Amino acid sequence: DIQMTQSPSTLSASVGDRVTITCRASQSISSWLAWYQQKPGKAPKLLIYKASSLESGVPSRFSGSGSGTEFTLTISSLQPDDFATYYCQHLRTFGQGTKVEIK
Amino acid sequence: QVQLQESGPGLVKPSQTLSLTCTVSGGSISSGDYYWSWIRQPPGKGLEWIGYIYYSGSTYYNPSLKSRVTISVDTSKNQFSLKLSSVTAADTAVYYCARADSSIAGFFDPWGQGTLVTVSS
Numbered sequence: 001d002i003q004m005t006q007s008p009s010t011l012s013a014s015v016g017d018r019v020t021i022t023c024r025a026s027q028s029i030s031s032w033l034a035w036y037q038q039k040p041g042k043a044p045k046l047l048i049y050k051a052s053s054l055e056s057g058v059p060s061r062f063s064g065s066g067s068g069t070e071f072t073l074t075i076s077s078l079q080p081d082d083f084a085t086y087y088c089q090h091l092r093t094f095g096q097g098t099k100v101e102i103k
Numbered sequence: 104q105v106q107l108q109e110s111g112p113g114l115v116k117p118s119q120t121l122s123l124t125c126t127v128s129g130g131s132i133s134s135g136d137y138y139w140s141w142i143r144q145p146p147g148k149g150l151e152w153i154g155y156i157y158y159s160g161s162t163y164y165n166p167s168l169k170s171r172v173t174i175s176v177d178t179s180k181n182q183f184s185l186k187l188s189s190v191t192a193a194d195t196a197v198y199y200c201a202r203a204d205s206s207i208a209g210f211f212d213p214w215g216q217g218t219l220v221t222v223s224s
Contacts, residue, residue: 032207032208034208036211043201043215043216043217044199044211044214046210046211046212049204087149092163096149097150
């Protein structure tokens with residue numbers, strides 16, 4: 001199976017910061033990647049699919065890019081509601097998660 | 104819009120079988136555009152895909168759990184179910200049901216709220 005590796009595992013940032021999370025696939029997956037946001041005690045929420053398509057209702061400060069084996073999720077200006085854990089996913093495999101904490 | 108809701112016991116004894124049901128509302132489970140999935144998350148850990156089922160009954164399971172997992176569908180009730188046998192403490196987790204896009208994109212949306220299942224005597 002294809003392995004998905006996220007970095008960093010934890011990220012400390014302040015409100016207003018530009019934040020970038022990376023997800024690497026062990027082999028090329030074209031653009032078949034999704035990103036989710038999960039808050040404590042809640043189910044994951046789809047943010048991005050097909051690497052760069054923004055799910056309806058998701059704020060435009062979230063964006064995704066990449067293809068092949070390297071992908072990024074960017075939050076252009078971090079808001080208080082964005083402190084959460086983020087996961088990438090390809091088919092049946094999830095990355096290990098990146099926790100975005102308050103600096 | 105489509106909503107999913109998990110139900111089942113929150114406590115299961117070691118060696119017994121965990122059984123959960125996911126009820127789909129706001130849409131038909133017989134839509135050919137989706138797979139119906141189970142995903143779990145041990146406390147403080149990441150997400151693990153368990154398996155999914157197509158409305159026709161075709162199933163796909165995580166190889167690491169395949170020998171213990173059965174997923175079934177009841178289209179008349181718009182439900183699908185998970186059975187995990189011979190459970191141990193390592194199976195303690197929040198169990199989510201989710202709809203998976205059946206195209207190669209394969210993303211999960213929406214998700215149920217999740218249900219915590221604890222394996223303990």
